[in-house]
Structures are given as structure tokens and as C-alpha cells.
Amino acid sequence: xxxxxxxxxxxxxxxxxxxxxxxxxxxxxxxxxxxxxxxxxxxxxxxxxxxxxxxxxxxxxxxxxxxxxxxxxxxxxxxxxxxxxxxxxxxxxxxxxxxxxxxxxxxxxxxxxxxxxxxxxxxxxxxxxxxxxxxxxxxxxxxxxxxxxxxxxxxxxxxxxxxxxxxxxxxxxxxxxxxxxxxxxxxxxx
Amino acid sequence: xxxxxxxxxxxxxxxxxxxxxxxxxxxxxxxxxxxxxxxxxxxxxxxxxxxxxxxxxxxxxxxxxxxxxxxxxxxxxxxxxxxxxxxxxxxxxxxxxxxxxxxxxxxxxxxxxxxxxxxxxxxxxxxxxxxxxxxxxxxxxxxxxxxxxxxxxxxxxxxxxxxxxxxxxxxxxxxxxxxxxxxxxxxxxxxxxxxxxxxxxxxxxxxxxxxxxxxxxxxxxxxxxxxxxxxxxxxxxxxxxxxxxxxxxxxxxxxxxxxxxxxxx
Numbered sequence: 001x002x003x004x005x006x007x008x009x010x011x012x013x014x015x016x017x018x019x020x021x022x023x024x025x026x027x028x029x030x031x032x033x034x035x036x037x038x039x040x041x042x043x044x045x046x047x048x049x050x051x052x053x054x055x056x057x058x059x060x061x062x063x064x065x066x067x068x069x070x071x072x073x074x075x076x077x078x079x080x081x082x083x084x085x086x087x088x089x090x091x092x093x094x095x096x097x098x099x100x101x102x103x104x105x106x107x108x109x110x111x112x113x114x115x116x117x118x119x120x121x122x123x124x125x126x127x128x129x130x131x132x133x134x135x136x137x138x139x140x141x142x143x144x145x146x147x148x149x150x151x152x153x154x155x156x157x158x159x160x161x162x163x164x165x166x167x168x169x170x171x172x173x174x175x176x177x178x179x180x181x182x183x184x185x186x187x188x189x190x
Numbered sequence: 191x192x193x194x195x196x197x198x199x200x201x202x203x204x205x206x207x208x209x210x211x212x213x214x215x216x217x218x219x220x221x222x223x224x225x226x227x228x229x230x231x232x233x234x235x236x237x238x239x240x241x242x243x244x245x246x247x248x249x250x251x252x253x254x255x256x257x258x259x260x261x262x263x264x265x266x267x268x269x270x271x272x273x274x275x276x277x278x279x280x281x282x283x284x285x286x287x288x289x290x291x292x293x294x295x296x297x298x299x300x301x302x303x304x305x306x307x308x309x310x311x312x313x314x315x316x317x318x319x320x321x322x323x324x325x326x327x328x329x330x331x332x333x334x335x336x337x338x339x340x341x342x343x344x345x346x347x348x349x350x351x352x353x354x355x356x357x358x359x360x361x362x363x364x365x366x367x368x369x370x371x372x373x374x375x376x377x378x379x380x381x382x383x384x385x386x387x388x389x390x391x392x393x394x395x396x397x398x399x400x401x402x403x404x405x406x407x408x409x410x411x412x413x414x415x416x417x418x419x420x421x422x423x424x425x426x427x428x429x430x431x432x433x434x435x436x437x438x439x440x441x442x443x444x445x446x447x448x449x450x451x452x453x454x455x
Contacts, residue, residue: 005346006410007410008406008407008410010349010350010410011353011407012402012403014354014406015357015405017350018353018354018355019399026362026369027379027391028380030384040391044402059347059350063350063351066330066351067354067358070323070330071199071318072315072317072318076310076311076314077307078227079223144303145269145270170384170388173384174388177389177392178392178395182396182399
């Protein structure tokens with residue numbers, strides 16, 4: 001990273017991780033059904049993914065998780081659960097950055113296919129994140145919530161699956177509106 | 191909204207825990223998170239309760255601060271306890287109301303798991319209540335130094351954390367101003383249909399993103415103009431100081447693990 005990331009990219013990572021943290025504090029998640037949460041706070045990480053790619057957005061996700069841990073916002077049950085839910089899961093949002101080049105080319109050229117790829121990228125990032133929450137749910141939360149083991153798998157699968165898809169769609173709608181209004185946001189220099 | 195402007199949960203009072211090096215607190219809490227799983231009977235949970243009480247006492251944190259941020263977690267602990275009591279059907283029946291039976295194993299499991307959860311939350315909260323986020327970052331950077339040998343960018347990670355922590359209050363202030371301006375025009379961020387909420391967020395996010403990217407560019411230029419060249423040979427304004435008390439704290443937590451192991455059944 002020392003040689004690959006420029007100082008400006010590092011500062012952008014820091015600021016967008018901070019922005020994700022602030023959005024998480026200020027704008028409450030939507031809870032359409034019990035145990036399913038739709039949240040907007042992934043948006044800055046997705047924007048960074050489309051602007052700078054996989055590695056910077058994965059690092060931003062990780063820093064966002066670390067910020068939650070050190071400010072006492074994290075739910076700590078076990079060290080492995082913390083690493084899974086606040087480091088790995090949030091870093092995996094960066095998977096959306098795999099589509100960076102196509103999105104940059106097509107969104108800036110104002111092609112409709114750009115928005116479709118954006119939605120796919122966001123769903124990939126969101127589901128990658130919630131896959132880790134699903135694992136943490138199955139291995140750690142099911143025990144605390146006293147859900148029988150055979151039902152625990154499905155409970156974690158459905159709640160995290162729905163949260164992942166729901167949050168992904170919600171973020172996709174907002175990012176779609178953002179990129180339509182201001183596509184230069186994902187250009188590497190404003 | 192303004193109560194959210196105080197980010198982090200640090201309470202600046204004078205106490206033994208406040209004076210400890212952040213590295214010793216991080217290590218002690220990590221060890222505690224592992225050893226808490228050794229406890230499996232009334233004696234070991236009793237020992238953990240005494241340890242937790244002594245730790246809270248030595249932090250000098252007013253009880254109301256400690257419990258203020260934990261209200262929701264207490265509901266979860268009570269919920270967990272009730273679930274265990276109602277759904278565990280092992281051991282002797284202790285209470286039989288016909289429609290409700292409480293089993294011995296349900297009661298003990300409910301108490302033990304709820305206590306474990308409570309102790310974990312209280313002890314991990316002590317880290318953020320007695321240490322500023324920037325001290326925790328410095329501590330993490332120092333503890334991760336050995337990872338430099340495998341080319342892990344420890345300094346860069348700490349730099350990004352420090353910048354993020356520095357700018358959280360600024361971004362909070364900016365978000366608050368934009369939200370208030372939008373709310374004055376009748377926008378509701380917390381209620382309404384999904385479509386309305388999505389539409390409400392866009393005018394909030396655009397200025398935040400644009401100002402963040404501009405700020406990033408300016409800050410990077412300012413840092414380079416002042417000769418920033420990465421971690422090599424960089425000195426620190428805040429120096430960490432490991433004292434005898436830090437070693438004693440680590441030894442106490444390790445001894446706690448040993449004691450729990452002895453009394454475990």
C-alpha cells in the first residue's frame with residue numbers, strides 16, 4: 001500500500017470512512033420487519049469503490065469498522081465476531097470496486113447500462129458484507145438469542161440476506177440519484 | 191440531534207484506569223474477552239462479577255454515564271435471559287404454573303449467558319470510557335508495529351484513522367447544518383416511505399461528498415507542502431508511556447484467567 005496509494009487517496013479513504021461513520025450516527029436505519037435493518041451508511045464506501053477501486057474502498061470499510069470499535073459503537077461478543085463483523089464484513093463492501101472501470105466509463109458517458117452495472121456492483125458489495133454478518137449471526141448471535149441450532153442457520157440466513165438485499169437496493173436507489181445528479185463524483189479528480 | 195455531536199464515549203475524570211497506557215488496556219481487554227469463556231459455574235461467574243465491579247470502581251466513571259449508553263443492551267440482556275428461561279427444557283422443574291415451566295438448566299443458563307454478556311459489555315465499555323479515540327489509535331499503531339516486518343502498512347493505517355477521527359466532528363457539524371437547513375424546508379429524514387426518505391437523503395449527501403473530496407485534496411497538498419513523506423523517521427507529539435502499573439494490570443488479568451481455570455468444573 002505504501003507505494004501504491006497516494007497521499008490523496010489515503011486522505012479520501014479516511015474522510016469517506018469518517019463520513020460513513022457520521023451517516024450511521026445521524027440517519028437511523030429503517031427496520032421494515034424485526035431483525036432486518038436497511039441502512040444508508042455504506043453509500044460513502046460504494047462511492048469510493050467506484051472512484052478508486054477495490055483496495056481503497058476495502059480499507060475505508062475496515063477503518064469505518066475500527067472507528068465503530070474504538071468509539072464504543074460496536075457490539076462485542078467475541079474477538080472473532082468483532083473481526084468478522086467490523087473488519088472483514090465492512091472491508092468486503094469494497095467488492096463493488098471490481099466494477100469501477102466500466103461504471104466510470106458508462107456513467108460518465110451517460111449510458112443507461114452504467115446504472116444497471118452500478119446496481120449489480122452495489123448488490124455484490126452489500127451481499128458480500130452481509131455474508132460475513134450471516135456467518136457471525138450463525139456462530140455467535142444464535143447462541144445468545146437462544147435460537148435452536150437447526151433454525152439458527154435459516155434465521156441468520158434470512159435476516160442477513162434480507163438486510164443485505166434491502167440495504168443494497170436502498171443504497172442503489174440513492175447512488176443512482178446521486179450519480180444522475182452529479183456523475184463527476186466518481187471521477188478521480190473533481 | 192445535538193446530543194449525538196459528542197462522539198466517542200470518553201469521560202475525562204482522574205482514575206487509575208485513565209492513567210494506564212492504552213496498549214495495556216487494549217491487551218487486558220483482549221485477554222479478558224478470551225478468558226471470560228472459561229467461566230462455567232457459580233464460583234467462576236462470582237469471581238468475574240468481583241473483577242468487573244473492581245474494574246468499574248477503579249475507573250471513577252459515574253454510574254449514570256456507564257449505564258446511559260447501555261440501556262438498549264440491557265433490554266437485550268433481559269430478553270436473552272427470558273428466552274433461556276422459557277425455552278430451555280433440561281434438568282429439574284423448579285416452577286410449574288401449568289402453562290409455564292421453569293427448568294433448572296434454563297435458569298442457570300439464562301443467568302450465566304446474561305452475566306457473560308453483561309460483563310463483556312461493561313469491561314469493553316471501560317476502554318472507550320477511559321481512553322480517547324486518538325489514544326486508542328496510538329496504542330493500536332504501537333501494538334501492530336511487528337506487522338511492519340510483513341509489509342503491513344501500520345503507519346498508513348494509523349494516519350488514516352487519525353485523520354478520520356480528526357474530521358468526524360467537522361463532518362458531524364456539517365451534516366447537522368445541512369440536515370437542519372433541509373428540515374427547515376420540511377424534509378423528514380426519519381419518517382415516511384422509502385421513496386421519500388431516499389429523496390430526502392440525496393440533497394444531504396451531494397454537498398457532503400463534494401466537500402469531503404475537496405477537503406481531501408487540500409489536506410493532501412498541505413501535508414505534502416509541509417514535507418510529509420510517510421512513516422520513516424517520523425516523530426510523535428503524543429508519546430506512549432508503559433509503566434509498572436501497566437505490567438501489573440496485565441498480570442492481574444492473566445491471573446484472573448488462571449483462577450477461573452482452577453475453579454472451573
